[in-house]
Amino acid sequence: MVTVTRHRSPSVGKEVVERLADELADSVRNLDTSSAIFGIALNEALLQVQMHQALNPRGNRHPTWVATVSAMQVGSAAFAAATAPGLVEKLTATIDMSHPDIATIAPRDLLQCILYPPIHLFYLFVRKDHEGFNRALAEALELHKAYWSREDRSDDIAGYLALGPLAMACLAYDAGFPIEVESEYLPIRLLDRSWLGEFPT
Template sequence: MATSIPRHPYPTDNAVEGMVVLNETVDWILERLERSEAARAQALSTIVTVAKSHCALDPLAGKIESWEAWVTAMQTGSALFAAAATDEGSVQCRIGKATRTIPASGPRSYTDAGNWVSSFYLALVCREQERLNRLARVPISLLRESGAVYDEYIYAWVDALQRYWLGEPGVMDKLVEAVDGTSPQVAHVADGEQLLKISYPPLELFHPYLTQEHEKFNEALSDALTWHKEYWTGDEDRAMSSAGLVALGPLALACLAREAGFHIEVESAYLPKALLEYAWAGELDT
């Protein structure tokens, strides 16, 4: 029997008007992406916000416009790291409905470990094998050179994901290192509640995925969404934020598990059904 975790109430009175403004902002960013460092710096966070905002009125992500928004977010994150991993010249990347030429950048403030993790999650949701291959080869040293300050656990988590995707040894050791690094006695940079309820659950999900324990995976997925809901209803500002509409990390791990034959027994708008089930496969040229 499936476990159901309802999404917390979210105001949608002005959602249509809000989407018009957000889409105009995305158009502005994408039009300047090739020539503006400022546009590149705000691109990923803005476009992920738009993708999640689509799920306010379309909680299943069943509309083609929602899928397009998620694909655009995935393309954006992958493009920024492709450019960062290139020393000179430029890279050509499809983002939205156009192929864009992004100048090689090397490390930048926005090519940090947190954005890498988000980009990897987005590529898992969109089942983008080649982009996952490229992200898995981004040097961890490049992420450190962004200048962003993170607890060390996140670099072990990146290492675990990269080793897993590339079929390299040491995945479980790095996962254990990442989990140990989330301890309150060790992690001092991240907000404690956010670390426990948002950043940590994907690590907890990865273990039963690796060990092929289907029941434990679903139990961990239920816990992850419960914690997600608790976090995003922790105060009024959070509850009003579209950032809480989709649980990106748990969704990404659930997509990974589903592709490996796991039966996902947790139903929730935090895991939009069309994204989880890859309902729009082949519908867009990505």
């Protein structure tokens, strides 16, 4: 088992937790007023998940799961609203054009450390390469840690959860891959689905 430690421990006040929950609730109530609200609500929902995971890295507390389910529901609604013909072609183009040596859409360190690793993990998942997937997962977490360890980013709440690698690890776990990497960046209770069925989704 490979272990990747987190870059630091967060401090988030109760008032921040409550404010984020109120903002998300307002956005969800207004989803039918504009398509732009979907993006705002999704960003707020993801920020809420990141905040809860920062405070609860094992992902075993009720508020963490409520935030996670809310984000899944908002994400599903946004995806359903945005889905259009050509999705497979778009995914293929994304994989082809996302390598840090080719892509120019974002700063190189963001591409290399955050955006590209989940795409590479998806490629290994599709190839059913269990060993390669675990090596790449450990590398993705180390790259995530390096990116968020920089002094100007180290306090950012987004750095406490490796969302892309977590999504790919959950996909692989559900497909029967042995996950041989552990980290507070990958909350174990989200990965092993221990709360599955406890919430309507």
